[in-house]
Amino acid sequence: MTVALDPDEHTVAELREAVGEIDDPDELESILAAERDGRNRTTAVDAVEARLDAVREEADESGSGAAADDLPFDPGEHDVSEIGPLVNEIEDVDTLRALLDAEAAGEDRTPVKTVIESRVEKFADEGEEPDADELDLAEMSAADVGNAVQDIDDGDVLRGLIEREEAGEDRDSVKTLVQNRIDSVEGEAEQELEPDLPPEEKHPELDHPTADKRHVRALEDGSYGDMWVYCETQAGDLVDVSREMLGKARALMDGYNDEYDADEQVVAVLIGDDVADLAADCVAYGADVVVYHEDARLERFNHKPYAEVFCDVARWGGDPGAGNPEPADWRDYDEPRYVLFPATNNGRDLSAQVQAELDSGLASDCSGLYIEDAVISNPVKTGGSNRTFERVLHMKRPDFSGFEYSTILCLDNPGREFHPQGASVIPGSFDVPEPDPEREGEIVERDVALDDDWFRVEVTEYDQLEGGVDLTGHDVVVAMGRGIGDDPTRGMELALDLADCFEDADVGVSRGIVTGSYQFDGHVEQYTAEERQIGETGQEVEPDLYVAAGISGAIQHKVGMDDSDTIVAINTDPEADIREFSDYFVEGDLFEVLPRLVDALESGEVDMAALADGGDSR
């Protein structure tokens, strides 16, 4: 037979067309062989093979069906890369298994088998719970049963299995395995608690047995409710982490009330001097109740009185186990169910003392919180058997510098309760919620008699750390950019002159100044430091008036000043980006415009014409 066609002489496109005319598989085979011996172009080979497939398929359809017809495709005829998409269209596990067998019997490529196997697993996994009725226990080994029951979540079904096993082979191993599964899905039935024994009887093997430490004011069978948030304040305002915790507490308790069909609340606690005004803020950020205590002596954080006040509030209206419960009409439980503190210096200090005083535990420096039930098997907590603890606050905290997380649970022991479940929260872990000024909440003042002894530590002196320059909060900010390059020192002098014209103004700079090589004379150099930078990596300001002189207005600068009420830009380049977000744009050299602006302000006459002149009229 002569080869009708030398593939070497044709482009792939020509070849594709030419083979389209050929119906003889043998001829196609010879062309394929010629291509493979010759240039061996992948697309050319594909073209010929595709034609071959088409021709053979036609032949098959007219001829007899082969066994392989049961399969949607023959894996042997496809590349590994083609198998994936093909297999992903198949959902029938049996078909997939048949494909797997075909591959194993054929080319037996590991990646192909992996792809098919993972698909099989997917559908085997997705399948419904195995029908327990279909499990033929007598036919199964104990291990088989153990595996099979892992997919069954219904305790009644599992108990049915035990009954059937008892009626049948009655193997202990099988019954234990099924019981284990019941325990893990349901939590084990409450165990009888060991009676409290004196230490000598409990630990006869020890020379000097001692009793477990007990707190004198521990609760027994206490009732608990609500999520409490200690709201730290600073300089007369809530610190951000207080808002973050209120937002998180709100979300957690909304979910909690849904999940447990409950009506528990978020309670904010404010302690300090003159904090009542912040109660409305706490409500706006998510609190249902705000309890506060004010005293002039509590102006600054002080460990002992703050802890005493907090614990007093926490026990108010409850049964502290000792002393006289004082009724509170806004609550009906002994102690808070959950408490959150900020993981700030003061918040950490307070949290440790408060949680010790309330005879509970503390998960410090947490960054994630959620509430759900937990099935626990632990020698101390449950005597080793499975038990479901309900409504457990799961407290996630970073370990290993944040590369791993632990989830801390604070659980009652048999005979000893650990409530409130408490955490301190790393600032910034949660978003500050949008305040809702319309929210309504109850505001309660707690009167506590402060014992003088609590003030044995006295704050005699304090200093606000130099936090650098704060440009926020001024009426006017004058910002300078690289337009000062011709005479940097003079440029900064002009900025200071202009700022002096206003009652409450300060001077900032763009990042270009901070990172530039400009040489400044000593008297203005301090105004060009990084602490005065405005923009994405500096400060964000929103004064009434923002004057931007010689600043082009890159996006990184824009984000630092875009919210200013009025923006006046001075720039020699009329195309500068800043023009687009300025209210007034003066095209001109700042060395000419600024002096005229200063003159005008000092004389009290703003001569717009003169100003415009200095700016080459615009």
Add this chain to the structure above:
Amino acid sequence: MSETIDDATGASDEYEQYEAVVVGCGPGGAAAAAALADEGVETLVLERGVDAGSKNVSGGLIYAEESAPYTIDGLFPGFREAATERPVTEYQLHNVAGSQVKSFDITDLHEHDTEWSDAVLRRKMDSWLAERVHERTRETGGGLLTEVKVTGLLREEGEIVGVTCEELDPIRAELVVAADGVNSELARDAGLMDWEEPEEWFQGVKAVVDLPDGAIQERFGVGDGEGAAHLFSGDLFDGVRGGGFVYTNEDSLSIGSVFHLDSVATELAEPHELLDALLTHPFLGQWLDDAEYAEREYSAKLVPDSKKAALRSPHQGRLVVVGDAAGQMQAQGPIIKGMNHAVTAGGLAAEAYAQAKARGDTSRAGEFYERKLRDEGVMEKLRPRRYEVASALGEPEPVANLADAVVDSAVGRFGVRLLGDRLERLYSSPALSMMVPDTRTPYVTLPTVIAEELGAPVDETNDVEPPELADRIGDLTYDTDVGNPHIELLDDSAAASGTAVTACPVSAEGFGGGCYRRETVASNGEREEVVSLDTQPCIECGTCAVVAETDWEHPRGGKGVEFEEG
């Protein structure tokens, strides 16, 4: 982890110990880590980005070579379905002179030794790989940690015994795989690599351009599972030696230009303008609609020229170097392959370690790795002997100029006309491609002459207006390490570092919002030209480390630019 960091007292025997530490989770690192895990080796992978791929850029084609011992989909089944864009089913080379274009179909060259080749976007690809790597390394007691920057090699009595990190205590390992990319700090710590010679590097600049649904099928005439690759050479770039590319992604285009860095430096070319020259060429009018034109991301990277930079012995002590970090980037005429070689190298490094371990001496892994690179033919691809012979003849200046003159002469032009379409065959010869010298002749003069003599004028128009550099920078995501710049300018004189103002892809002459800016400073009555640096807009390509006097490091873990396409 076998022990906690808190317990580490600082004494070296208290450090965390892993069998292997892989630095960087790009394709080279991922391949090494997966292959090591498959060998049962306890492997820790450290990645400095917030997510694997967030620091990585490539032109956009990954190959699986028929002759290669490892391919990415072989190591990671399901790779093509999950992590790539479109396969390349059509490959063309366009010679450009003004608006004259002569196109050659080089699909044959592209398919030589190619099992498959797909366009990729690195954020998607690398983060998918990273998940697989984490799963597999966990199996053998290791895992992947992101946002950890490895700062250098841990040495004891002069021997490499592990790595030091910015965020963690030092970590000891039997094997250190440096897969930390083109600006590898480990390879430099070991003294294997430097940033000295611009001739050893290319600089690539890329825009990922958004296209509407269905536009790729329509405008490129490809079907759903198909895609196209187009290369450009000629006088597009004002005599700067290099070329351009357009690759089709799922619903976007990767359009970029790649240049010899020495040419970018000496011509004082602005890389973003070179890219714009390609983006606005009339020929691209058939693919781009000026009304809808939108860039998803602007990016750049340094590319090693394996012919000159690939390490023949990419190892030292217990350190092995793979991928870009070892200069394993094959850019020879229209053959542009990097990621596949990194994958092969990663696989071979793992194999070498397993072999060394089996022989009872893990310190021999590097030696075995070097031998495998040679035996498997990787080194021959990276550093072809044909090129070494040809360049001895072709690259010295007088000869290069002569070749230029001949091609451009009446005789040469006659030859081009005479050869006509046979040139297409010549371009499609892998052997020829691998030996072309790096002079102007193949990159600029010859394509220009071909286009002038054989080309047809383009009748499309292209009114695309690419964004300003300031907007391109503004659209990128940064987590700036405020107060802790990662690059220090050692010499701010214009003579030493002025080239960075033009060569840096996020700086430009007369542009104040970039990394490098030229400023005139008056001091002691003298006016002096200096260069200032702001690392905030830095996209970590490493160009300035080569063309300016800097102390260059990567930013700390998780800091700096974060690419979303890559």
